[in-house]
Amino acid sequence: MAATPGGFSGKVLRVDLSTxxxxxxxxxxxxxxxxxxxxxxxxxxxxxxxxxxGPFDPANKLVFATGVLAGTGVPCNxxxxxxxxxxxxxxxxxxASGHMGGQFAAKLKYAGYDALxxxxxxxxxxxxxxxxxxxxxxxxxxxxxxxxxxxxxxxSQEMGADCVVAAIGxxxxxxxxMAIVANSLSHSAGGVGGVMGSKNLKAIGVxxxxxxxxxxxxxxxxxxxxxxxxxxxxxxxxxVPSFPTPQSEYYNPGSxxxxxxxxxxGAAQPPIEITGNIHDLNRIAFRTNSAxxxxxxxxxxxTVRGNGCTACPIRCHTIVxxxxxxxxxxxxxIAQNTCVGLLFGRSFFKTLPGGMKGQTALEAxxxxxxxxxxxxxxxxxxQLQRDLQKLYHDGLLKAKLGSAEYASIPWDKYEAGxxxxxxxxxxxxxxxxxxxxxxxxxxxxxxxxQWSIPEETWTQDHxxxxxxxxxxxxxxxxxxxxxxxxxxxxxxxxxxxxxxSNFVRNGLPLEVQKRLAAEIWGSPDxxxxxxDYTPMNLHKARRARWSLVxxxxxxxxxxxxxxxxxxxxxxxxRGYLGDDSLESxxxxxxxxxxxxxxxxxxxxxxxxxxxxxxxxRDMGQMNMRARHDQVPGWVFEDPAxxxxxxxxxxxMDRGDMAKAMDLFYKVMGWDxxxxxxxxxxxxxxxxxxxxxxxxxxxxxxxxAA
Numbered sequence: 001m002a003a004t005p006g007g008f009s010g011k012v013l014r015v016d017l018s019t020x021x022x023x024x025x026x027x028x029x030x031x032x033x034x035x036x037x038x039x040x041x042x043x044x045x046x047x048x049x050x051x052x053x054g055p056f057d058p059a060n061k062l063v064f065a066t067g068v069l070a071g072t073g074v075p076c077n078x079x080x081x082x083x084x085x086x087x088x089x090x091x092x093x094x095x096a097s098g099h100m101g102g103q104f105a106a107k108l109k110y111a112g113y114d115a116l117x118x119x120x121x122x123x124x125x126x127x128x129x130x131x132x133x134x135x136x137x138x139x140x141x142x143x144x145x146x147x148x149x150x151x152x153x154x155x156s157q158e159m160g161a162d163c164v165v166a167a168i169g170x171x172x173x174x175x176x177x178m179a180i181v182a183n184s185l186s187h188s189a190g191g192v193g194g195v196m197g198s199k200n201l202k203a204i205g206v207x208x209x210x211x212x213x214x215x216x217x218x219x220x221x222x223x224x225x226x227x228x229x230x231x232x233x234x235x236x237x238x239x240v241p242s243f244p245t246p247q248s249e250y251y252n253p254g255s256x257x258x259x260x261x262x263x264x265x266g267a268a269q270p271p272i273e274i275t276g277n278i279h280d281l282n283r284i285a286f287r288t289n290s291a292x293x294x295x296x297x298x299x300x301x302x303t304v305r306g307n308g309c310t311a312c313p314i315r316c317h318t319i320v321x322x323x324x325x326x327x328x329x330x331x332x333x334i335a336q337n338t339c340v341g342l343l344f345g346r347s348f349f350k351t352l353p354g355g356m357k358g359q360t361a362l363e364a365x366x367x368x369x370x371x372x373x374x375x376x377x378x379x380x381x382x383q384l385q386r387d388l389q390k391l392y393h394d395g396l397l398k399a400k401l402g403s404a405e406y407a408s409i410p411w412d413k414y415e416a417g418x419x420x421x422x423x424x425x426x427x428x429x430x431x432x433x434x435x436x437x438x439x440x441x442x443x444x445x446x447x448x449x450q451w452s453i454p455e456e457t458w459t460q461d462h463x464x465x466x467x468x469x470x471x472x473x474x475x476x477x478x479x480x481x482x483x484x485x486x487x488x489x490x491x492x493x494x495x496x497x498x499x500x501s502n503f504v505r506n507g508l509p510l511e512v513q514k515r516l517a518a519e520i521w522g523s524p525d526x527x528x529x530x531x532d533y534t535p536m537n538l539h540k541a542r543r544a545r546w547s548l549v550x551x552x553x554x555x556x557x558x559x560x561x562x563x564x565x566x567x568x569x570x571x572x573x574r575g576y577l578g579d580d581s582l583e584s585x586x587x588x589x590x591x592x593x594x595x596x597x598x599x600x601x602x603x604x605x606x607x608x609x610x611x612x613x614x615x616x617r618d619m620g621q622m623n624m625r626a627r628h629d630q631v632p633g634w635v636f637e638d639p640a641x642x643x644x645x646x647x648x649x650x651x652m653d654r655g656d657m658a659k660a661m662d663l664f665y666k667v668m669g670w671d672x673x674x675x676x677x678x679x680x681x682x683x684x685x686x687x688x689x690x691x692x693x694x695x696x697x698x699x700x701x702x703x704a705a
Contacts, residue, residue, distance in 0.1 A: 006215030007068040007590035018120030036067035037556035041083020055087035056198035067558025071109035076560040078309025087177035090445035090470035094492040098189025101309035110208025122200040140202035147374035167203035169376025176441035190378035215592030231569035235288040240507035252507030259286040266301035267321035284313035291318040296357030344368035347385035352417040364419040375430030445470040459632035475501035481533035489629035499547035541663035553604035625675035671701035
């Protein structure tokens with residue numbers, strides 16, 4: 001038998017919880033052309049999960065898939081895609097993925113597995129023990145009812161300190177659609193914890209003593225890694241600092257590159273001051289401080305250090321130490337997270353004493369992280385918090401809840417901006433207590449389904465940031481005009497795409513961005529200034545396509561789409577150009593299979609199109625344009641009444657967005673009327689049988705229907 005190509009560990013692990021059967025498959029023979037990650041997840045769901053399967057049905061499968069570059073030395077390679085039939089999707093469940101960083105992907109690869117497929121349902125609570133070739137199901141009755149932290153502790157004590165544990169909390173056990181699975185304490189995949197709980201699987205513990213083989217020349221590999229490090233910016237690939245300095249030609253106050261010389265990690269032991277060259281490749285971790293970015297300058301004094309994923313020097317999960325919360329609330333004074341996870345507690349409140357970047361706000365963040373990360377509760381990119389705000393302030397909660405339950409909630413603490421309110425509301429949701437807990441634990445779908453609140457109540461309100469299918473916008477028109485809107489129409493959850501926004505928010509002046517855009521995408525007209533949008537053109541459609549394809553490539557290769565792509569850089573010597581072929585260069589060296597940028601992008605397009613095919617099949621609906629690719633009403637209104645294309649407004653024009661969808665479908669090779677891929681497109685991408693299967697169901701446009 002031929003040796004496994006480099007990059008792959010070589011095996012996919014299958015665990016049938018109904019029978020206890022544990023088996024393996026060859027990765028490359030079965031899944032090599034979909035790379036890993038979401039590619040494997042979509043293929044498994046297409047081949048093995050029938051249309052109409054519910055999220056909590058035993059027939060649903062949960063696919064933990066790493067990528068071909070995970071566990072290597074490639075920077076930012078620590079991603080695991082967890083793909084399943086998503087329980088928060090409304091009005092019907094559809095395919096989607098949660099994505100978690102941390103150390104799980106690398107450990108699974110080192111144990112010898114590129115992916116883990118969980119199927120069936122155990123009769124009693126179990127956890128999965130993986131130590132290289134030794135794989136066992138062990139009883140978890142003693143862990144059932146415990147939070148994620150206790151599960152991590154006890155399994156780590158049983159396996160050894162070098163293991164990694166991915167676990168669910170009480171929210172997942174209670175089959176809350178809004179549940180997470182988390183590893184490495186704060187690295188979570190939202191929306192999939194309840195599926196894991198429905199299978200009576202509490203946790204997965206992994207140890208691996210192996211390594212990932214690189215097929216190409218090792219010197220060339222090391223040089224490429226050094227080059228990659230040289231073009232990294234701060235978090236979200238912001239390539240200029242947020243502060244003026246002689247060391248940088250440009251700066252931008254909106255940049256997440258905050259590590260200005262003179263700043264200190266004030267809670268480190270001893271405190272560490274940032275000094276020297278801001279471009280020093282040995283000190284990249286000093287560039288990013290998520291706590292300071294989201295919570296303000298005061299967070300520096302509470303910063304212990306950055307933490308993050310395998311082989312990532314950015315360390316975007318800031319570890320903070322806030323001693324006051326131990327005395328006030330009886331919780332640990334240490335916590336870590338990034339972005340909306342860091343803000344979990346603060347985001348429930350409209351106002352807080354001292355403002356949204358004061359000490360009380362910081363304490364609310366600490367309480368939120370402590371509770372949510374242990375209960376295993378997802379925020380749905382902040383939609384949970386915005387839903388509660390709207391329900392309360394619009395009087396909907398008082399109208400929907402029984403008087404006794406409403407009176408039992410400490411609304412006086414909520415009104416006062418007291419973080420102690422979170423000790424009441426978060427366990428209600430995570431443990432699904434009372435009607436409020438039952439409804440909010442379903443996500444926004446619970447409001448529309450169980451409480452019969454019209455979806456338009458949310459889609460017409462700018463403040464909800466709600467988009468469609470039970471989920472919010474994610475870097476939409478507020479960041480990238482028509483390109484952002486197109487991207488937000490395509491998935492069955494929030495888009496989780498940063499390919500486009502990482503470029504337009506990278507901090508470079510617009511004239512530099514346009515010069516780079518002309519070189520990368522063929523025209524300066526594919527990029528607008530943020531909030532200064534021009535009418536749609538074909539070049540923007542092509543960049544939207546590129547953005548989505550790169551997202552799927554990153555999710556399948558195991559790379560972080562929060563940091564990639566790397567098409568811009570901090571290097572003045574390169575004219576601030578990054579490298580649009582970096583992913584294909586790493587893939588070629590890792591596997592020994594040489595592919596150029598266009599060839600690898602075609603593989604990404606294949607994966608993205610398989611997601612589209614799954615959505616069409618499971619909806620039983622070919623007309624994606626009318627039934628799926630929706631844009632909320634608030635996108636077409638400006639609170640101040642400004643017309644579309646006014647400078648400073650993010651308002652879109654309905655006719656222009658119709659043209660945008662026409663052009664996007666054109667560049668994708670999809671039917672303009674329905675937004676469904678044609679048989680020609682399926683065949684071009686190596687998905688001929690997928691197209692034929694949909695054609696038999698009259699779900700392919702044109703003469704195929």
